[in-house]
Amino acid sequence: MHVLVIGAAGMVGVKLTQRLVRDGHLGGRALERLTLVDVVAPQHPAGFSGRIETLAADISDAALAPRLVAARPEIVFHLAAIVSGEAEEDFDKGYRINLDGVRHLFEAIRAEGARAPYMPRVIFTSSIAVFGAPFPDPIPEEFHLTPLTSYGTQKAIGELLLNDYVRRGFFDGLSIRLPTICIRPGRPNKAASGFFSNILREPLVGREAVLPVSDDVRHWHASPRAAVGFLIHAATMDLAPVGPRRALSMPGLSATVGEQIEALRKIAGERAVRLIRREPDETIVRIVSGWARRLDASRAEALGFRAETKFEDIVRVHIEDELGGALPV
């Protein structure tokens, strides 16, 4: 089996690749070939005995997708995107990558299928940013998409396009709406959502973290490991029961900042909790107030998608996957 990952150098892309290589198979078929693409060249994963290509290229270049698709990968993970903040800052770049990039890929698959029958499965990562406040809590499965960012708009358009291409029989696939990924590995960044991870990741290793909102702020989370699990499940599950509505809100864990801190306390103790410094930031408070707090993900759950159900589990996943299984002494 040949798997193409577009956006393979991003956090989720790297973890997905590691998982694919570790498993060595996908949906019961041996993984023989892996094509990894991103704007910066993805690293070769260790321990893969099959054929591997890595490529630094831009999906908004219309010539790229036909090249990638000419090799007829059976599974295409399309994870590449300009993130929310950047898509808001650079309107052209956001539409070029997040909308034109998706269309180039879908069109290339259609063109390849017109040459000779070709029916890959495309997994497109969408986001809870397709929803914009005000919305009910939880956000119903059938709630309209009212994005309040260009990024959310582009993701919603990607979902619509995927539905149409699947309906027309150009490929099979799913759009999966990822929760906010927590705990994001790496260093604190300036993303407005960064603190949800910072307040756990940093204190776990004895470093201070800033909390810009109050403890009662509620948000929708899943671990990086759960996100990879969603992608693998989407790539291997029976799609027949999904029907024509191919965008699925992934399950997540709805937790307040206070509940996050309680989980940290249980696992790393009071000393870790004391490393959280409260510095209210009105801008971040305002941005976060427009974000989803909880989604009805019962369709995805019924289709076998699973996320964490306790915040301690999210913290433990981080300790296992990022800290070698134990907290530093």
Next chain:
Amino acid sequence: MHVLVIGAAGMVGVKLTQRLVRDGHLGGRALERLTLVDVVAPQHPAGFSGRIETLAADISDAALAPRLVAARPEIVFHLAAIVSGEAEEDFDKGYRINLDGVRHLFEAIRAEGARAPYMPRVIFTSSIAVFGAPFPDPIPEEFHLTPLTSYGTQKAIGELLLNDYVRRGFFDGLSIRLPTICIRPGRPNKAASGFFSNILREPLVGREAVLPVSDDVRHWHASPRAAVGFLIHAATMDLAPVGPRRALSMPGLSATVGEQIEALRKIAGERAVRLIRREPDETIVRIVSGWARRLDASRAEALGFRAETKFEDIVRVHIEDELGGALPV
């Protein structure tokens, strides 16, 4: 005031132009200049004393929109579209006109505004085809868009784009989701929805019409005059109370075929009704079963949009506007 109508040679475009010329003003400002564009050259409306240009051109040509927008029209009606059946038959053409055409227009306005401040109002005609079965009856204002045609997909994407461009401050505007227009003037056509008009228009002038579905089929209608009224209201109303969700389901009249026939009977008598020939067509029955029967349009109603409330009124509008005010003897 300078008004640009893209799609001016279509049925709604012609009627909108006639109304604009007849009124001679829009929102209290004199209509000084009219630019009419369509793939076939729109006719010059009679009786307009202002400056008028008509142009046969294709909105999917990226060079067209910048030309149109360079003249800085204050109001832009974007009515041009490949209709549902054709967009389904010719996938490329549908996306080229219904998606790329919209983007070219929106981008041209943004580019014009980048040169020097420019804030036109854009009215984009969307459709109830953005909804796809199954859905509740009536379809709630907050129901997600699940189009089951490429046309509906393209209209839904146009709505999302308009929301984003308005939110970013590139122009002001609205997307209005038109009901099925009834009674469509002209000759019977092959559109699956044609019979809703045929069974009234033809018997009113003594001609037979074919009814391919049963009398209990319910659908969502508004007259051509009401549709023009929506456009004029959208172009002139205060948009501040609309908020960021700029796509509005227009009010309509939910009626069964049986109720349509009753209205015909009241106005034109039993002889007209006897001209309806029942020829069930399973294909049309199946297509129509996926269509909206009734929409919650309370947002639009609260904002002052008005449609007919009795089917007799829809028939009377046709007699007044198309038959010179009286039935042929």
